Amino acid sequence: CLPDEAKVILKSLASKWKNVLDPNALEVIPLKGAMTNEVFQIKWQTIEGEMSRKVLVRIYGEGTNIFFDRANEIRTFEFISKNGQGPRLLGRFAQGRVEEFIRARTLSAPDLRDPTISALIASKMKEFHDLEMPGSKNVYLWDRLRNWLSEARRLSSPEEVETFRLDIMDKEISLLEKELSVSLKRIGFCHNDLQYGNIMLDEVTNSVTDYEYASYNPIAYDIANHFTEMAANYHTETPHVLDFSKYPGMESEQFMFEKY
Numbered sequence: 328c329l330p331d332e333a334k335v336i337l338k339s340l341a342s343k344w345k346n347v348l349d350p351n352a353l354e355v356i357p358l359k360g361a362m363t364n365e366v367f368q369i370k371w372q373t374i375e376g377e378m379s380r381k382v383l384v385r386i387y388g389e390g391t392n393i394f395f396d397r398a399n400e401i402r403t404f405e406f407i408s409k410n411g412q413g414p415r416l417l418g419r420f421a422q423g424r425v426e427e428f429i430r431a432r433t434l435s436a437p438d439l440r441d442p443t444i445s446a447l448i449a450s451k452m453k454e455f456h457d458l459e460m461p462g463s464k465n466v467y468l469w470d471r472l473r474n475w476l477s478e479a480r481r482l483s484s485p486e487e488v489e490t491f492r493l494d495i496m497d498k499e500i501s502l503l504e505k506e507l508s509v510s511l512k513r514i515g516f517c518h519n520d521l522q523y524g525n526i527m528l529d530e531v532t533n534s535v536t537d538y539e540y541a542s543y544n545p546i547a548y549d550i551a552n553h554f555t556e557m558a559a560n561y562h563t564e565t566p567h568v569l570d571f572s573k574y575p576g577m578e579s580e581q582f583m584f585e586k587y
Contacts, residue, residue, distance in 0.1 A: 328355065328357075328365075328367070329355060329367065329384060329386075330386070330420060330421070330422050330423070332420035332421060332422070333384055333386075333420050333422075333423065333425065334353075336417075336418035336419075336420060336425050337350075337353055337369055337382070337384070337418075337425065338350045338351060338353075339418075340382065340417060340418065340425070341353065341371050341380065344371075344373075344380055346373040346374050346375060346380070347371045347372075347373055347374075347380055348371070348372045348373060348374060349371070349372070350371065352371065352372065353369050353370065353371055354369070354370040354371070355367050355368075355369060356368040356369075356370065358383075364385050364386060364387055364388050364423070365385075365386040365388070366383060366384070366385050366386075367383070367384045367386075368381060368382075368383060368428060369381065369382050369383070369384055369425075369428075381428040382417060382425055382426065382427065382428050383414065383425070383426045383427070383428045383429075384423060384424075384425055384426075385423050385424055385425075385426060386422050386423040387422055387423050397539075399542075400538055400539045400541070401416075401419065401424070402461075402462075403460070403538045403541050404416055404424075404538050406458075406460060406461065407458070407538060407541075408427075410458060412454065412455065412458070413429075413538070414426040414427035414428070414429050415427040429527055429529055430529065431527040431528055431529035432527065432528055433523070433524055433526070433527050433528075434523040434524070434526045434527070434528060435523055436523050436557075436559070436560045436561075436562070436573075438523060438526075438528075439523050439556070439557045440557065440573075440575070440579070442582065444528065445579070445582065445583055445586070446582075446583075446586040447528075448521070448526065448553070448583075449583045449584075449586035449587040450586060450587070452518070452521065452549065452550070452553070452587060453587050455515075455516060455517070455518055456515030456516060456517065456546045456549070457515065457516075458515075458516045459516075460516050460543070463543070464514065464543045465543060466508075466514060466543060466544055466545065467542040467543060467544060468542075468544045468545070468548060469500060469503075469504045471542075472500050473497065473500060476493065476496050476497060476500065479491075479493055480493050507545070511545035511547050511548065512545075513545065513546050513547070514543055514544065514545060514546070515543070515544075515546040515549075516541065516542075516543055517541065517542065517543065517544040517545075517546060517548065517549035518538070518540070518541055518549060519540035519541055519542060519544060519548075519549060519552065520539065520540040520541075520552075521549065521552065521553040521556060522553075522556040522559060522561070523556065523561075524561060550583075550587075554574065554575050554580065555569070555574070557573055557574060557575055558570050558571050558572075558573045558574045
């Protein structure tokens with residue numbers, strides 16, 4: 328299930344680790360929870376016996392490039408990892424990459440409503456927003472919405488265009504851009520996809536993962552998106568349906584603002 332390019336990188340990495348018994352004897356374990364990629368834990372037996380060396384392989388989902396710029400995502404990943412905000416990049420191949428394996432657990436939907444975890448997310452979000460990324464600092468939100476709308480129209484039938492009102496949505500985007508660009512003036516480097524599956528809880532790093540959608544945007548948008556993600560549960564038969572009874576109340580929002 329792993330591309331040959333990935334296997335070459337993995338064997339090269341393992342051969343440099345003196346405690347690995349056999350660089351060719353790797354164990355591949357599929358991991359659940361990823362939305363757009365296939366993710367695997369890779370293990371090698373070590374001379375210590377029960378101990379093992381581990382890395383993570385991420386294989387990009389087919390067709391996901393219509394949602395984000397993969398080259399930009401890689402640059403973001405490299406920069407953020409150098410700034411201690413996530414796993415280290417260990418290797419790249421055409422269809423994916425090899426990352427440091429973080430010994431942590433991915434959050435679940437209910438975790439987002441835990442005050443202790445919410446406080447950690449708020450502080451991590453602040454660190455993220457304060458990052459000085461190289462390159463353009465232009466807001467990308469509106470162009471991204473228009474790009475997605477264009478792709479949705481291309482893939483939809485005339486009936487679907489009418490049902491989902493795709494023919495008028497560009498006007499709504501322009502209206503929102505005009506109205507909100509005046510008030511949302513604080514721009515920062517935003518994650519843009521801070522849902523529970525992209526947050527790994529580690530007592531040392533409290534890592535945030537998966538930077539595919541990261542870009543400069545109004546920080547208020549990033550916070551609002553996180554609140555909306557609290558209404559989502561991607562591990563149901565209807566992952567696209569939001570349950571707004573789970574949306575945080577004013578007290579929970581204020582708590583997070585204070586921790587931010």
